[in-house]
Amino acid sequence: MSNNHAVIIGAGAAGLMCAISAAESGVDVLVIDHANKAGKKILISGGGRCNFTNMYTEPSNYLSQNPHFCKSALKRYTQWDFIAEVDRVGLPWHEKKLGQLFSDNKSQAILDMLLNRCDELGVTIRLNCTMETVSQQENGFILNTNQGVIECHALVVASGAMSFPTMGATDFGHKLAKKFGLNITETRPGLVPFTLDARDLAPLKNLSGVAIDAMVSCRDMSFRENILFTHKGLSGPAILQISSYWKPGQSVTVCMLPDIDLAQFFKDAQQNQPNKQLNTVLRQHFPERLIEAFCQDFDLSKPLQQYKHKDLTSIAERFQNWQFIPSGTEGYKKAEVTLGGVDTDEVSSKTFEAKSVKGLYFIGEVLDVTGHLGGFNFQWAWASGHCCGKAIADSMTA
Ligand SMILES: Cc1cc2nc3c(=O)[nH]c(=O)nc-3n(C[C@H](O)[C@H](O)[C@H](O)COP(=O)(O)OP(=O)(O)OC[C@H]3O[C@@H](n4cnc5c(N)ncnc54)[C@H](O)[C@@H]3O)c2cc1C
Known part of the structure; x- marks a missing residue:
C-alpha cells in the first residue's frame, strides 16, 4: 500500500x-x-x-x-x-x-x-x-x-x-x-460537426471539402469564421463554435461572405454592367461547386439586365440567409469537448x-x-x- x-x-x-x-x-x-x-x-x-x-x-x-x-x-x-x-x-x-x-x-x-x-x-x-x-x-x-x-x-x-x-x-x-x-x-457533445438528413444533404453532396467565410448564428449567438462542407453535413470553426450553443430541433442560419451585401451588390452590378451574366458575377465571390449546389433550379446564364430585382434578392438570400436544421451532431466520437x-x-x-x-x-x-x-x-x-x-x-x- x-x-x-x-x-x-x-x-x-x-x-x-x-x-x-x-x-x-x-x-x-x-x-x-x-x-x-x-x-x-x-x-x-x-x-x-x-x-x-x-x-x-x-x-x-x-x-x-x-x-x-x-x-x-x-x-x-x-x-x-x-x-x-x-x-x-x-x-x-x-x-x-x-x-x-x-x-x-x-x-x-x-x-x-x-x-x-x-x-x-x-x-x-x-x-x-x-x-x-x-x-x-x-x-x-x-x-x-x-x-x-x-x-x-x-x-x-x-x-x-x-x-x-x-x-x-x-x-x-x-x-x-x-x-x-x-x-x-x-x-x-460540444465543438462538434453537424450532420444533415439525407434530403438536406442531397443537394450538397458534391460540396465535400469546400470551405467559405461565413457568419453562423443560432439563437442569439453568432460566430464569424470558415464553414466546411463534409460528406455528412457541416464542420469548420464557425460550425464547431455554434454547435456548443445548438440544441436538437433548433435552426441554424448561415450568411456566407458577411462583409458583402449580396443583394445590393447584384443591383449595383445590374446598373453598371447590365450585359454581364449572373453566373460570372457570382463566380467573383463563390466557388463554382457552391454556386451549382445553391442555384440548381435557377438559370444563371442570362445577362443581369434580364433579372427582376426579386429574383436577384432571392439568389442573394440563398447564400446570405441559408437556414437549416441539423439532424444531429457527429457525437462524442468527434466532439472536442x-x-x-x-x-x-x-x-x-x-x-x-x-x-x-x-x-x-x-x-x-x-x-x-x-x-x-x-x-x-x-x-x-x-x-x-x-x-x-x-x-x-x-x-x-x-
Ligand atoms: C481532437 C481535439 C483537439 C483539441 N484541440 C484543442 C486545442 O488545440 N486547444 C484547446 O484549448 N483545447 C483543445 N481540445 C480540448 C482539450 O483537449 C480539452 O479541453 C482538455 O484536454 C481537457 O483537459 P483535462 O485534463 O480536463 O482532460 P483530458 O485532457 O481529457 O485528460 C483526462 C485524463 O484522464 C484519463 N482518464 C479518463 N478516465 C480515467 C479513468 N477512469 N482512470 C484513470 N484515468 C482516466 C485520460 O486517459 C486522460 O489522460 C481538443 C480536444 C480534442 C478532442
Whole structure:
C-alpha cells in the first residue's frame, strides 16, 4: 500500500498542471492514468501543434450554468502565466489568428514541458492504472486499483469527460461525483460537426471539402469564421463554435461572405454592367461547386439586365440567409469537448474542493465549464489545475 498526500486521477492537461503547482509548494503527488501514455489529447490538439492558450481569454469565452464560476481561476492563473512558462523553457510559438497561440513545434513539445517539470519536482506518474473502487476514510481516501491499494489525503479528479473516447476519455469523473452525492448538469457533445438528413444533404453532396467565410448564428449567438462542407453535413470553426450553443430541433442560419451585401451588390452590378451574366458575377465571390449546389433550379446564364430585382434578392438570400436544421451532431466520437459536467454549485471556485466532501477536488473538463474553440479549453485546464494545486498545498499548512 502506498500513502500519498495528493493523488490526481488523470494525466491530462489539468491533472499535470495541478501536479506541478502542488509539487512546487512541497506536496507529495502521485498522478494515475488508465491510458498507456500521459497527455494524449495534448498530443492530438490543434492539428498536432497544440493551440495552448488564447491571448484574449475572458470569462465570456466559457459556457456553464454559472458563468461566474470560471472568473476567479482565470484571473489567478492567466494566459500570460502559461505563456511565461512556455517562454521560460524556450519553446517557440506563434499567433495563428484571433489570439490563438500555437506551438511552432509539435504538440509533444508542450507535453514534454509539463512532463519534464513533473520529473524535476519528483511527481510520480503511474500509467496503465485502472481504478476499481474509491472510498472515503477518516482523513482521506482509499483507492483500489489494478496496481494495488493507494491511500491519500487529497483526491483530485482530472479525468476529463466523454469527448474523443479513442484518446482515453470516459465518464469516470461524473460517476465518481455522483457516487459522492454531487449533481451533474446535463451533458452533450460540444465543438462538434453537424450532420444533415439525407434530403438536406442531397443537394450538397458534391460540396465535400469546400470551405467559405461565413457568419453562423443560432439563437442569439453568432460566430464569424470558415464553414466546411463534409460528406455528412457541416464542420469548420464557425460550425464547431455554434454547435456548443445548438440544441436538437433548433435552426441554424448561415450568411456566407458577411462583409458583402449580396443583394445590393447584384443591383449595383445590374446598373453598371447590365450585359454581364449572373453566373460570372457570382463566380467573383463563390466557388463554382457552391454556386451549382445553391442555384440548381435557377438559370444563371442570362445577362443581369434580364433579372427582376426579386429574383436577384432571392439568389442573394440563398447564400446570405441559408437556414437549416441539423439532424444531429457527429457525437462524442468527434466532439472536442463535453458540455455540462460536475455542477459548479457543488465545488468551490477558489479551491475546486467539493463543498460537501472534504479533500475531494474536480478540475478541467470534468466540470461544467466549457470553452470556445481557440485555446480556451486548455487555458481552463491550466487555470483550474494551478489553483487546485495551490489550494491543496495551502490545506497542508492550514
Ligand atoms: C481532437 C481535439 C483537439 C483539441 N484541440 C484543442 C486545442 O488545440 N486547444 C484547446 O484549448 N483545447 C483543445 N481540445 C480540448 C482539450 O483537449 C480539452 O479541453 C482538455 O484536454 C481537457 O483537459 P483535462 O485534463 O480536463 O482532460 P483530458 O485532457 O481529457 O485528460 C483526462 C485524463 O484522464 C484519463 N482518464 C479518463 N478516465 C480515467 C479513468 N477512469 N482512470 C484513470 N484515468 C482516466 C485520460 O486517459 C486522460 O489522460 C481538443 C480536444 C480534442 C478532442
